[in-house]
Amino acid sequence: MAGWLPKTHPRLAGLVLLLFCCFSGAALALDYRSVGADSAILYDSPSVQGTRLFVADKYYPVEVIVNLDQWVKVRDITGRLFWIEKKNLSNVRTVLVTAARADVRQSADAKAPLVFQAERDVALELIEHGAAGWLKVRHRDGQVGFVLASQVWGS
Numbered sequence: 001m002a003g004w005l006p007k008t009h010p011r012l013a014g015l016v017l018l019l020f021c022c023f024s025g026a027a028l029a030l031d032y033r034s035v036g037a038d039s040a041i042l043y044d045s046p047s048v049q050g051t052r053l054f055v056a057d058k059y060y061p062v063e064v065i066v067n068l069d070q071w072v073k074v075r076d077i078t079g080r081l082f083w084i085e086k087k088n089l090s091n092v093r094t095v096l097v098t099a100a101r102a103d104v105r106q107s108a109d110a111k112a113p114l115v116f117q118a119e120r121d122v123a124l125e126l127i128e129h130g131a132a133g134w135l136k137v138r139h140r141d142g143q144v145g146f147v148l149a150s151q152v153w154g155s
Helices: 010-027
Strands: 032-035 039-043 052-057 061-067 071-075 081-085 094-097 101-105 114-119 123-129 134-138 144-148
Touching (some): 061 081
Antiparallel strands (some): 032 061, 039 052, 039 081, 071 081
């Protein structure tokens, strides 16, 4: 990284590296969206003439990689990349349960009373990021609670 700087400025090289590390985190902020239509086709290219690869159900969370006028390149829970028509995405954020069974509690505390349990692949609406690795979520039946971020994908 510092090879482009003259060898007479090692402090400057360290400062540049420090600034790069500090500001690169902001550039790496992840942007998630959810499928808003009842279902949406995911393609291999930004065109309806592209190959249809996958059909995603409503509330399926995806990570936004690239935004074009009418298309968005997204990554799903498997890590695969797809293109989806922008009109099929919602600003409602959801997370997908990755644990066999996720415990959703009344507060952001492992000892808090259990509100409900969600099975693997259940989508939960993300309300907010809670304290210390907890997410406040809502089940489609209306129940609200906190789940560990490590038990879901899409936050």
